[in-house]
Amino acid sequence: MADEAPTGAMQPSATNEQHDGEPHDRGAFNDGLNKLRAGVLGANDGIVSVAAVVVGVAGATAELAPIITAGVAAVVGGAISMALGEYVSVASARDSQTALIAKEKRELAEMPEQELAELAGIYQAKGLSAETAQRVAEELTAHDVLGAHLEAELHIDENEVLKPWQAAWASFLSFLLGAVLPMLAITLPPAELRIPIAFVATLLALGITGALGAYLGKSPWLKPTVRVVLGGAVALAVTFAIGAMLGTAIA
Numbered sequence: 001m002a003d004e005a006p007t008g009a010m011q012p013s014a015t016n017e018q019h020d021g022e023p024h025d026r027g028a029f030n031d032g033l034n035k036l037r038a039g040v041l042g043a044n045d046g047i048v049s050v051a052a053v054v055v056g057v058a059g060a061t062a063e064l065a066p067i068i069t070a071g072v073a074a075v076v077g078g079a080i081s082m083a084l085g086e087y088v089s090v091a092s093a094r095d096s097q098t099a100l101i102a103k104e105k106r107e108l109a110e111m112p113e114q115e116l117a118e119l120a121g122i123y124q125a126k127g128l129s130a131e132t133a134q135r136v137a138e139e140l141t142a143h144d145v146l147g148a149h150l151e152a153e154l155h156i157d158e159n160e161v162l163k164p165w166q167a168a169w170a171s172f173l174s175f176l177l178g179a180v181l182p183m184l185a186i187t188l189p190p191a192e193l194r195i196p197i198a199f200v201a202t203l204l205a206l207g208i209t210g211a212l213g214a215y216l217g218k219s220p221w222l223k224p225t226v227r228v229v230l231g232g233a234v235a236l237a238v239t240f241a242i243g244a245m246l247g248t249a250i251a
């Protein structure tokens, strides 16, 4: 507590290495699941938005070059915009987390007595008796005072540093991965089958990502899957209709 340094929040402290037991492992497991789920949602976005663009252009023209050009632009623009959005949101979450950790450190250094009472109060409010809560607070304080306060008061873990670049990169890649499917479905088949194949492949893929996302989020899968597939069908139908109208109007 006494050796508080402004940069301390960034450095792993020596005490943290002593307690990587079960809660940590479960945290890592949930963390992995959440990342996987975010990846599925990113792929979902890549599928819908790129499919809508290529089907729209294919509604306007039978030529492959403009379809590919628009598709590639949609893939690159979409992946960058997803990554940027993710970067901004994770970076601001990280900044507020860093600020909270620094504030807690300062409070622990400046008023350890009140902080101990506060910690005991939290455990008492959770249902422990005053004596037990006091003992828990004292033992936690002796073990890892900052970790105990961050967990009890703020529900954050000093070791789980949010990584904006990593999140942005994951978003970028998952969007790209999803976008590959409509690109292939629109470019590989012969011209007359392009649109029906892109339609079917897109809706099938959305069904899979919708169900997988719900499964990973531990929620019932049917309703969200139906929503995602219907939403995708509407997006494709609308862009196709607009493409077809513009195609005949301009040509």
Ligand SMILES: [Zn+2]
Binding pocket: 104, 107, 115, 118, 149, 153
């Ligand atoms: Zn505190």
